[in-house]
Amino acid sequence: MRPIPWILTIAALFSVVWSIEKGTNENPSVIPTKPSQPSKYYANRREVFNIGTNVILMCSNKTWNEIFYVTWNITVRGHSCRISSSNDGQKSVNTCKDGKSLQNTSRVQPYLHIPNFSADDVGLYMCESPYNGGSENYNINVSITVAPKISAWLEGNDSDMVAFCRAEQGNPAANISWSPAVNTSVEITQESDGFFTVESRLSEEEFPENLTCIISHQLWSQDKTLVPDWNKTKTVAKAHLALAYTGVVGVVLVILAGFLYFVLKKPTLLPLCQQTDTSRSKPPVTDEVEEVEPYASYVQRVNSIYN
Numbered sequence: 001m002r003p004i005p006w007i008l009t010i011a012a013l014f015s016v017v018w019s020i021e022k023g024t025n026e027n028p029s030v031i032p033t034k035p036s037q038p039s040k041y042y043a044n045r046r047e048v049f050n051i052g053t054n055v056i057l058m059c060s061n062k063t064w065n066e067i068f069y070v071t072w073n074i075t076v077r078g079h080s081c082r083i084s085s086s087n088d089g090q091k092s093v094n095t096c097k098d099g100k101s102l103q104n105t106s107r108v109q110p111y112l113h114i115p116n117f118s119a120d121d122v123g124l125y126m127c128e129s130p131y132n133g134g135s136e137n138y139n140i141n142v143s144i145t146v147a148p149k150i151s152a153w154l155e156g157n158d159s160d161m162v163a164f165c166r167a168e169q170g171n172p173a174a175n176i177s178w179s180p181a182v183n184t185s186v187e188i189t190q191e192s193d194g195f196f197t198v199e200s201r202l203s204e205e206e207f208p209e210n211l212t213c214i215i216s217h218q219l220w221s222q223d224k225t226l227v228p229d230w231n232k233t234k235t236v237a238k239a240h241l242a243l244a245y246t247g248v249v250g251v252v253l254v255i256l257a258g259f260l261y262f263v264l265k266k267p268t269l270l271p272l273c274q275q276t277d278t279s280r281s282k283p284p285v286t287d288e289v290e291e292v293e294p295y296a297s298y299v300q301r302v303n304s305i306y307n
């Protein structure tokens with residue numbers, strides 16, 4: 001019975017050693033290189049923070065005991081600055097004059113502190129933290145959670161109506177649905193500034209009376225509902241259009257009245273009218289008085305109408 005515990009102990013020892021080795025081998029930060037060269041681990045990350053929060057960005061989980069220094073190269077809104085410190089605290093640099101700073105966790109791990117996070121802090125954060133035998137490097141794409149601007153409206157005419165619901169310039173993208181539930185297509189576009197605009201269109205011949213658009217976003221504790229309605233500008237435009245129509249109709253009526261007056265008053269001149277059709281492309285008849293004798297009376301009469 002004695003040898004078995006021994007064997008177990010040895011087996012346990014081996015498994016511990018193996019798991020340690022396995023652990024380091026599995027670690028993606030170790031890129032197989034010559035043992036003499038330090039291994040560098042590069043990765044891109046994406047982090048999203050809420051406006052007004054105090055942000056903690058870590059480059060590595062290692063403590064100051066293990067790492068030599070930490071450098072952050074920060075590019076926000078087109079300009080860059082740099083924050084770095086060595087483990088003895090001797091070489092400290094901070095060219096970002098906006099409140100960002102290096103601080104220590106209770107376990108004495110360095111982290112970058114961004115107080116009162118705002119859109120001005122959105123950008124690219126590149127960090128490097130070298131340690132004995134390697135270094136960790138991250139490009140961290142930092143963005144902000146923003147609630148979208150929302151709107152809903154109707155477009156179209158009697159035969160074909162489209163309801164729109166839109167959540168503009170949000171991050172992340174908002175969710176849009178309709179009530180009563182209908183099959184809709186949702187189109188998501190990402191703007192150049194990284195924010196998302198979501199639009200849903202609903203095309204129906206007739207909408208239910210209480211059609212509402214429901215928009216949800218992670219910054220809102222409750223969904224927002226909107227009832228699509230005709231745009232104010234749209235109704236104004238319609239009024240203008242109506243005005244234009246009445247104008248056109250009025251002009252047509254005046255012309256018709258004039259024509260009728262002429263026709264009814266001088267029915268004998270109709271044949272002459274038809275003849276003049278051949279010279280229709282010519283300018284008004286006033287200058288043609290000399291041409292042919294029978295036209296003279298016609299021309300005079302026409303003039304009398306217009307005077």
Ligand SMILES: *[C@@H]1O[C@H](CO)[C@@H](O)[C@H](O)[C@H]1NC(C)=O
Nearest residue numbers: 029058059060061062136138
């Ligand atoms: C830090 O440690 C946590 C948990 O141990 C892990 O999930 C995380 O990925 C680590 N971060 C870095 C930068 O290594």
Ligand SMILES: *[C@@H]1O[C@H](CO)[C@@H](O)[C@H](O)[C@H]1NC(C)=O
Nearest residue numbers: 064087088089102103104108
């Ligand atoms: C963080 O810890 C390091 C190492 O102990 C020290 O040199 C540095 O001054 C500390 N930084 C802050 C902001 O406390």
Ligand SMILES: *[C@@H]1O[C@H](CO)[C@@H](O)[C@H](O)[C@H]1NC(C)=O
Nearest residue numbers: 051052053115116117118119
């Ligand atoms: C955070 O920033 C906003 C605007 O940038 C400011 O109005 C607010 O007072 C700041 N809050 C704190 C706690 O500094």
Ligand SMILES: *[C@@H]1O[C@H](CO)[C@@H](O)[C@H](O)[C@H]1NC(C)=O
Nearest residue numbers: 046123124141142143193194
């Ligand atoms: C951050 O990520 C977004 C979306 O992936 C991308 O459009 C943007 O260019 C990135 N910004 C930087 C500075 O890399």
Ligand SMILES: *[C@@H]1O[C@H](CO)[C@@H](O)[C@H](O)[C@H]1NC(C)=O
Nearest residue numbers: 071072073082126127128137
């Ligand atoms: C930061 O910028 C400096 C100077 O431009 C450069 O030497 C260093 O490698 C950069 N570090 C990182 C982590 O990008």
Ligand SMILES: *[C@@H]1O[C@H](CO)[C@@H](O)[C@H](O)[C@H]1NC(C)=O
Nearest residue numbers: 155156157158159160161162
């Ligand atoms: C009005 O409806 C017709 C028929 O569906 C459609 O072809 C036309 O584009 C619509 N006009 C406007 C201004 O929406």
Ligand SMILES: *[C@@H]1O[C@H](CO)[C@@H](O)[C@H](O)[C@H]1NC(C)=O
Nearest residue numbers: 179180181208209210211212
């Ligand atoms: C629509 O309104 C009617 C009454 O006006 C109501 O009975 C019905 O539940 C409403 N539907 C939805 C989806 O809200």
Ligand SMILES: *[C@@H]1O[C@H](CO)[C@@H](O)[C@H](O)[C@H]1NC(C)=O
Nearest residue numbers: 181182183184185186203204
């Ligand atoms: C709604 O969408 C589902 C799945 O996309 C489809 O099976 C169903 O036929 C659609 N209903 C209507 C009324 O278009």
Ligand SMILES: *[C@@H]1O[C@H](CO)[C@@H](O)[C@H](O)[C@H]1NC(C)=O
Nearest residue numbers: 173174175176216217218219
């Ligand atoms: C949006 O919808 C997706 C899928 O339906 C869901 O996983 C996600 O949590 C929703 N987001 C919000 C902010 O409601």
Ligand SMILES: *[C@@H]1O[C@H](CO)[C@@H](O)[C@H](O)[C@H]1NC(C)=O
Nearest residue numbers: 151152153154155231233234
């Ligand atoms: C209606 O209003 C929305 C925003 O309120 C706007 O995006 C859209 O272009 C408007 N549509 C028309 C036809 O004026």
